[in-house]
Amino acid sequence: xxxxxxxxxxxxxxxxxxxxxxxxxxxxxxxxxxxxxxxxxxxxxxxxxxxxxxxxxxxxxxxxxxxxxxxxxxxxxxxxxxxxxxxxxxxxxxxxxxxxxxxxxxxxxxxxxxxxxxxxxxxxxxxxxxxxxxxxxxxxxxxxxxxxxxxxxxxxxxxxxxxxxxxxxxxxxxxxxxxxxxxxxxxxxxxxxxxxxxxxxxxxxxxxxxxxxxxxxxxxxxxxxxxxxxxxxxxxxxxxxxxxxxxxxxxxxxxxxxxxxxxxxxxxxxxxxxxxxxxxxxxxxxxxx
Ligand code: NAP
Numbered sequence: 001x002x003x004x005x006x007x008x009x010x011x012x013x014x015x016x017x018x019x020x021x022x023x024x025x026x027x028x029x030x031x032x033x034x035x036x037x038x039x040x041x042x043x044x045x046x047x048x049x050x051x052x053x054x055x056x057x058x059x060x061x062x063x064x065x066x067x068x069x070x071x072x073x074x075x076x077x078x079x080x081x082x083x084x085x086x087x088x089x090x091x092x093x094x095x096x097x098x099x100x101x102x103x104x105x106x107x108x109x110x111x112x113x114x115x116x117x118x119x120x121x122x123x124x125x126x127x128x129x130x131x132x133x134x135x136x137x138x139x140x141x142x143x144x145x146x147x148x149x150x151x152x153x154x155x156x157x158x159x160x161x162x163x164x165x166x167x168x169x170x171x172x173x174x175x176x177x178x179x180x181x182x183x184x185x186x187x188x189x190x191x192x193x194x195x196x197x198x199x200x201x202x203x204x205x206x207x208x209x210x211x212x213x214x215x216x217x218x219x220x221x222x223x224x225x226x227x228x229x230x231x232x233x234x235x236x237x238x239x240x241x242x243x244x245x246x247x248x249x250x251x252x253x254x255x256x257x258x259x260x261x262x263x264x265x266x267x268x269x270x271x272x273x274x275x276x277x278x279x280x281x282x283x284x285x286x287x288x289x
Contacts, residue, residue: 002254003226003261008148009141009269013057016276020058023283030283031060032090032116032275033082037075037101038068042232043094050092053272059279062088068098075101076109083111089286090116090279095166113285116278119166127170130177134278139171141270142205142226143180149259151203151224154181159198161187161214161247162207167228171205194218206247216252225253225260228267 020030032054036047047063054061062085064078075093082088091114097103107115112122118134126133146153158175162168163186175182187197195218198204206214207228219225229247246263254260261267 001259003145003149003259003266005145005261005266005269008145009273011148012144012270012273012277013053016059016273016280017057019280019284023280023287024058026287028283028286029058029060029087030089030280031062031087032092032279033062033064033085033088034092034094035064035066035075035078035082036094037066037070038098040096043096047094050272050275053276054279057276059276060087072101072105075106079106079109083109083114086286088114089283090114090275092117092275114282116275116282117166118170118278124165124170127173134281135174135274136166136170137271137274137278138167138207138228138267139174140278141274142171142228142267143174144274145226145261145267145270146203146224149224151259153203156182156202157185157200158182158203158205159185159187159201160205160207161194161198162209162228163188164207167207168205171207175203175205208247210247211245212247212249214248214253216249216256219248219253219256221256222258223256225257226267227261227263230263230268 023030034047034050036043051061051063082091091110093106107119110120112120115123115134118136123133127135160168160172172184172186176184185197187194198214198218199220201223203224205226209229211231227246227248231245232242233245235243244264
């Protein structure tokens with residue numbers, strides 16, 4: 001059966017809308033600044049979707065568009081201004097940045113209390129320590145997908161394919177932490193016999209960035225499969241000239257899995273929903289106690 005990420009994300013967006021309107025009634029309109037450098041088509045479409053979602057939920061959107069050849073100094077000054085702006089509760093720098101930028105330096109310049117993407121070392125450190133923080137949106141969204149689909153994680157074998165700082169590593173931490181209580185294996189390109197490892201998974205999360213990273217025979221019958229990948233495949237029958245596919249061979253694995261997320265319409269909408277939720281959380285934290 002497919003997990004309907006669009007529907008679950010819509011439910012969360014309704015909750016966010018209610019929470020945002022509650023904050024407005026108390027004098028605080030949540031605000032999100034999204035900074036985009038350059039005009040990478042995928043980044044433009046992600047940023048546009050995030051800004052539209054803000055407006056639909058009653059969150060003020062502060063779009064910041066800068067040319068690709070912006071200097072590091074200008075970008076740092078822009079972030080510093082937003083750090084000081086009381087109308088802005090969340091700041092997001094769309095990644096990847098154009099070549100030449102020190103992404104970690106830019107992320108560190110965001111005030112941790114406005115780090116709604118959860119990529120700041122302070123946010124990631126708190127996540128490691130099991131403290132309340134902004135959790136990176138994609139893995140946070142996957143935990144919500146599992147919870148709202150009735151998937152029990154405690155005592156289950158979870159396998160995460162991919163060890164990026166924004167998806168794989170925080171995903172493994174979230175699944176292993178107290179309360180979630182899964183037994184987690186984290187795989188990467190040096191993992192030997194990937195299929196033998198993934199076949200042990202009750203819950204398989206794939207964030208590798210390549211189509212067909214996981215194929216038939218690499219999934220245990222009845223497993224829950226979460227496909228994080230977003231890959232553009234040339235397709236002349238589509239107006240855009242491409243279509244999106246995930247990292248797993250969906251057609252072959254859907255009949256084997258008990259639950260599976262489609263691409264698109266699975267994890268993607270959840271990432272945006274969690275960004276909105278983090279923005280409302282950041283705004284709520286500014287209310288007097
Ligand atoms: P990334 O930074 O490129 O990391 C990919 C990870 O996968 C690396 O750790 C790499 O291992 C591992 N990997 C790659 N091929 C593998 C293979 N054949 N076997 C085992 N491990 C393999 O990617 P990311 O940022 O985590 O993103 C992963 C995918 O998720 C991308 O398609 C991205 O577009 C998508 N994504 C989607 C959302 C969403 O909202 N839906 C959000 C974020 C990302 P090494 O470390 O050894 O290189």
